[in-house]
Amino acid sequence: MIPAAVRHVRASTLDEALDALADPEAKALAGGQSLLPVMKLRIVRPSLLVDIGRLELGGFHLRDNELRLGALTTWDTLESASELERPSFAAIAECAAEIGDLQVRNRGTLGGSLAHADPASDMPAVVLALGAELVLRAADGERTLAAEEFFVGPFTTALAPGELITEVVFPLVAGSGSAYVKVEHPASGFALAGTAAQVTRDGKQRVAVTGVGSHPFLLPADADPFDALADAEIYGDRFAPVEYRRHLAGVVARRALDRAQERMERCDE
Amino acid sequence: MSESVIGVSRPRVDAPDKVTGATRFAADGHVHGLLHARLVLSTEAHALLQRVERDAALAMPGVVAVLTADDLPLASAGSDRTTEPLARTEVVFAGQPVALVVAESEAAAEDAVEAVVVEYEPLPAVVDVEDAMLPGRALARVLEEDAGGGDLESIHAGVDKGQEDGEEEQLSGNVLDTIHRNAGDATALLEASDVVVSGRFRTPWVYQAYIEPQVATAWLEPNETLVVSTSTQGSFVTQRELARAFGLPLEQIRVIAEPLGGAFGGKLALMEPLAAGAALALRRPVRVVLTRAEDFQATNPASAQVTHLKIGARKDGTLTAITARMIVDRGSNAGWGVEGITSLLVAGPYRWEAHDLRGYGVQTNRFTFGAYRGPGAPTAAFALETLMDELAIELEADPLELRLRNAVVENDVGVSGNPFPRMGAVEVLERIREHPLWQARDSLPDNEGVGFAAGY
Amino acid sequence: MSATRRFELIVNGEPHSLEVEPRTLLVHALRDGLGLTGTHVGCDTSQCGACTVLVGGRAVKSCTMLAVQAEDAEVTTIEGFAPDGVQHPIQRAFVEQHGLQCGFCTPGMILTASDLLSREPDPDDATIRRALKGNFCRCTGYQSIVNSVRAAAATLREEAAA
Numbered sequence: 001m002i003p004a005a006v007r008h009v010r011a012s013t014l015d016e017a018l019d020a021l022a023d024p025e026a027k028a029l030a031g032g033q034s035l036l037p038v039m040k041l042r043i044v045r046p047s048l049l050v051d052i053g054r055l056e057l058g059g060f061h062l063r064d065n066e067l068r069l070g071a072l073t074t075w076d077t078l079e080s081a082s083e084l085e086r087p088s089f090a091a092i093a094e095c096a097a098e099i100g101d102l103q104v105r106n107r108g109t110l111g112g113s114l115a116h117a118d119p120a121s122d123m124p125a126v127v128l129a130l131g132a133e134l135v136l137r138a139a140d141g142e143r144t145l146a147a148e149e150f151f152v153g154p155f156t157t158a159l160a161p162g163e164l165i166t167e168v169v170f171p172l173v174a175g176s177g178s179a180y181v182k183v184e185h186p187a188s189g190f191a192l193a194g195t196a197a198q199v200t201r202d203g204k205q206r207v208a209v210t211g212v213g214s215h216p217f218l219l220p221a222d223a224d225p226f227d228a229l230a231d232a233e234i235y236g237d238r239f240a241p242v243e244y245r246r247h248l249a250g251v252v253a254r255r256a257l258d259r260a261q262e263r264m265e266r267c268d269e
Numbered sequence: 270m271s272e273s274v275i276g277v278s279r280p281r282v283d284a285p286d287k288v289t290g291a292t293r294f295a296a297d298g299h300v301h302g303l304l305h306a307r308l309v310l311s312t313e314a315h316a317l318l319q320r321v322e323r324d325a326a327l328a329m330p331g332v333v334a335v336l337t338a339d340d341l342p343l344a345s346a347g348s349d350r351t352t353e354p355l356a357r358t359e360v361v362f363a364g365q366p367v368a369l370v371v372a373e374s375e376a377a378a379e380d381a382v383e384a385v386v387v388e389y390e391p392l393p394a395v396v397d398v399e400d401a402m403l404p405g406r407a408l409a410r411v412l413e414e415d416a417g418g419g420d421l422e423s424i425h426a427g428v429d430k431g432q433e434d435g436e437e438e439q440l441s442g443n444v445l446d447t448i449h450r451n452a453g454d455a456t457a458l459l460e461a462s463d464v465v466v467s468g469r470f471r472t473p474w475v476y477q478a479y480i481e482p483q484v485a486t487a488w489l490e491p492n493e494t495l496v497v498s499t500s501t502q503g504s505f506v507t508q509r510e511l512a513r514a515f516g517l518p519l520e521q522i523r524v525i526a527e528p529l530g531g532a533f534g535g536k537l538a539l540m541e542p543l544a545a546g547a548a549l550a551l552r553r554p555v556r557v558v559l560t561r562a563e564d565f566q567a568t569n570p571a572s573a574q575v576t577h578l579k580i581g582a583r584k585d586g587t588l589t590a591i592t593a594r595m596i597v598d599r600g601s602n603a604g605w606g607v608e609g610i611t612s613l614l615v616a617g618p619y620r621w622e623a624h625d626l627r628g629y630g631v632q633t634n635r636f637t638f639g640a641y642r643g644p645g646a647p648t649a650a651f652a653l654e655t656l657m658d659e660l661a662i663e664l665e666a667d668p669l670e671l672r673l674r675n676a677v678v679e680n681d682v683g684v685s686g687n688p689f690p691r692m693g694a695v696e697v698l699e700r701i702r703e704h705p706l707w708q709a710r711d712s713l714p715d716n717e718g719v720g721f722a723a724g725y
Numbered sequence: 726m727s728a729t730r731r732f733e734l735i736v737n738g739e740p741h742s743l744e745v746e747p748r749t750l751l752v753h754a755l756r757d758g759l760g761l762t763g764t765h766v767g768c769d770t771s772q773c774g775a776c777t778v779l780v781g782g783r784a785v786k787s788c789t790m791l792a793v794q795a796e797d798a799e800v801t802t803i804e805g806f807a808p809d810g811v812q813h814p815i816q817r818a819f820v821e822q823h824g825l826q827c828g829f830c831t832p833g834m835i836l837t838a839s840d841l842l843s844r845e846p847d848p849d850d851a852t853i854r855r856a857l858k859g860n861f862c863r864c865t866g867y868q869s870i871v872n873s874v875r876a877a878a879a880t881l882r883e884e885a886a887a
Contacts, residue, residue: 001375001379001560001561001562001766001769002375002376002379002748002750002753003748003750004380004748005376005380005746005748006747006748007728007747008730008747008791008793010793010796029791029794032789032790032791032794033771033789036771036789036790036791037770037771037789039748040750040769040770040771040788041769041770042383049747049791051793051794053794076783100859101774101858101859101860102784102837102840102841102855102856102857102858102859103774103777103784103785103786103789103837103859104771104786104789104859106780106783106784106785106840107785107789107790187772188772189858278823280820280821280823281820281823281825281826283828284819284820284825284828285812285820286828287825287828287831288803288812288816288819288820288825288828288831288832288835289763289803289804289806289807289812289816290761290762290763290764290802290803290804290806290832291763291804292763292828293762294762294765294829296762296766297756297762299760375753376746376748376749478863479827479829479863480765480767480773480775480827480829480830480861480862480863481765481767481827481829482766482767528827528828529827530765530767530827530828530829531826531827531829531863531864533863560769561767561768561769561770562769
């Protein structure tokens with residue numbers, strides 16, 4: 001119920017944050033909607049919290065060929081952003097709108113959730129399906145990583161120690177349609193199976209799945225979802241045994257593809 | 270002109286305070302010098318308690334005491350949750366409170382709980398309630414203790430217990446109580462019936478899930494009055510239970526029932542013995558507030574149950590006989606059970622020509638069982654009403670007409686042997702028959718249906 | 726590591742100073758530090774919403790926020806919702822529409838409803854239910870709560886039009 005004792009420092013610049021995160025037992029705190037619950041259960045016990053919640057890492061930049069989202073953008077902002085009201089980016093707002101609940105969406109951030117990498121969290125499927133890249137900053141420099149290389153295991157990412165996500169960059173694929181569909185656990189709101197889909201004008205399909213395995217993953221391009229999932233390693237638990245979950249993932253993938261297709265057809269870019 | 274209060278909507282008198290946050294629930298009151306307690310819960314379903322190592326916890330900042338059963342001034346050697354609020358020697362369910370860490374703050378108490386080390390000698394755990402009944406099976410409780418149920422029994426088990434003749438079956442010592450009600454030869458009548466349906470029904474433990482976690486605060490007044498401020502369903506029964514546990518006269522105990530944040534049957538004398546015991550031992554005010562995790566593990570959900578039921582009827586829809594075997598999982602630490610009630614209610618509001626109903630209260634290494642809104646009733650209705658619908662299908666009869674045909678009226682004799690008083694079964698069924706939803710039952714959209722069940 | 730931090734924040738329009746361990750949850754700082762017990766603790770897993778307060782006018786689960794994260798913020802609890810003892814229309818609606826029984830979830834419901842209605846003045850029932858997804862009630866079965874929010878919305882719209 002109450003976290004183990006911890007120190008807290010508020011970073012007023014990104015560099016200050018990165019310096020403080022050099023401590024291997026430090027964790028970055030943004031909205032806290034992923035980190036504080038696990039600290040309260042004492043599953044995670046950092047000795048230092050580096051509070052980045054007030055850094056200027058929110059915001060949108062929509063350029064000709066890409067959408068850049070700041071890591072501290074909240075779900076609430078994404079849910080209602082007019083910049084995302086286009087078929088190619090519909091999955092982002094659609095996903096954000098279904099995360100948690102109203103209170104969680106007021107505080108939870110894009111970067112915080114992606115860095116936490118809960119295997120049942122929603123947005124990883126979207127960043128995978130839309131082919132996003134993550135901009136990562138460390139004390140000694142910056143690098144860009146494709147989403148496909150980012151999620152490597154349960155609560156495990158390719159983030160190096162002391163590294164922060166600063167931006168998520170989505171390529172603008174003109175004329176494409178996207179969607180996010182999930183079936184959630186009624187109590188926790190996490191995905192029993194969630195899928196994001198992108199359908200492009202030249203007929204290419206990308207589908208990513210979350211909530212079914214050790215980490216979110218992309219299906220092989222243009223594959224039929226049910227065929228592709230037949231070989232996937234799927235987790236079972238008391239809420240969804242393996243074969244039920246596998247089938248469920250196929251169903252939501254099919255729905256996401258259909259919806260993305262429909263949006264693409266209505267798109268006039 | 271008289272103003273009727275019947276059938277007129279009125280605002281709750283306590284609503285203005287509740288919508289402004291002015292209501293003080295049991296965890297809200299400020300008490301000078303208050304200490305905070307957290308529980309150390311057993312991780313073993315069945316074990317002998319060997320040692321509680323408390324030195325590391327006692328050395329932590331803010332920790333005042335780590336109490337075990339011996340530290341509480343209990344006057345009774347019983348083994349229910351009132352007289353054994355902390356396990357003495359035998360732990361009988363995973364989640365049973367074993368020690369109480371008392372500290373200057375909740376955070377310090379929570380820190381110290383992690384430092385308490387408990388050594389157990391595991392014993393065979395009894396978790397399958399039907400298996401537990403068989404002769405020769407391991408017992409859920411091995412040490413002889415006084416298993417009195419105190420006052421709580423009278424609150425819920427207000428029905429007769431039928432004939433008590435446990436001599437027919439060979440049963441293990443886990444079967445604490447058996448109930449048998451029978452009249453006529455139900456087995457023979459079923460064999461002679463035109464249609465018979467049967468089933469085995471399992472219902473799980475049901476947690477009351479009140480939004481306000483359990484809490485009690487206790488302190489001693491300068492004149493030695495023990496005051497307990499608590500979230501409880503019964504201030505007087507709590508007072509009597511505390512008197513029984515600590516050997517104090519009633520006039521020395523004052524129980525304040527604070528506004529209740531939901532209880533639904535689950536808040537009766539669980540926390541108060543802990544808080545009171547700690548306050549008496551330490552002579553300082555102590556508040557026990559459960560975390561939700563503690564509340565899930567250490568309180569008293571309603572029993573799991575297994576029901577074997579068989580009912581029969583004639584072609585014309587007259588019910589003939591009913592046989593039932595209802596096995597109630599009493600869990601641990603319970604001095605009473607719902608096997609009496611549930612094996613009575615399983616006959617439903619219907620007339621039977623013969624019945625043979627058995628109830629068994631079986632102890633296992635599961636939670637202390639408690640009540641949840643009509644203990645023993647929904648579990649019985651679930652089984653019976655399911656079979657009534659199946660019977661209707663077999664008879665090609667309308668499920669409502671089948672029930673109406675057999676519904677009891679005033680003076681019909683029930684399976685308890687007593688005549689029913691004025692009974693609304695017929696009236697209720699007739700009203701349902703006229704209900705628009707029931708009338709529309711055959712013209713609903715795909716994947717929509719309507720059903721009903723009767724009970725009392 | 727039990728060093729405390731001292732910081733300022735505004736609660737119900739009044740400046741306050743708090744000195745707490747960094748791990749102290751906002752809900753505990755409000756209840757124990759400031760005696761504002763109308764905000765309740767109902768779970769350990771950020772689900773039940775009984776702890777909901779407003780931070781900067783937005784509904785937040787105060788059990789999922791450290792008190793230090795609220796430094797310099799404007800926090801509104803249920804006690805600050807009806808200044809001078811005059812019921813807010815949302816509170817009045819909960820009383821009149823029987824939106825409560827035990828009342829433990831009620832402050833959280835009211836504050837979440839306040840966030841919703843500040844952004845959507847005319848929500849339909851589905852929107853109300855979605856907004857209240859993070860607030861559990863074990864007594865009412867929710868319909869009377871939805872009725873209360875709908876009624877409050879109507880009152881607020883009338884007041885705005887007048």
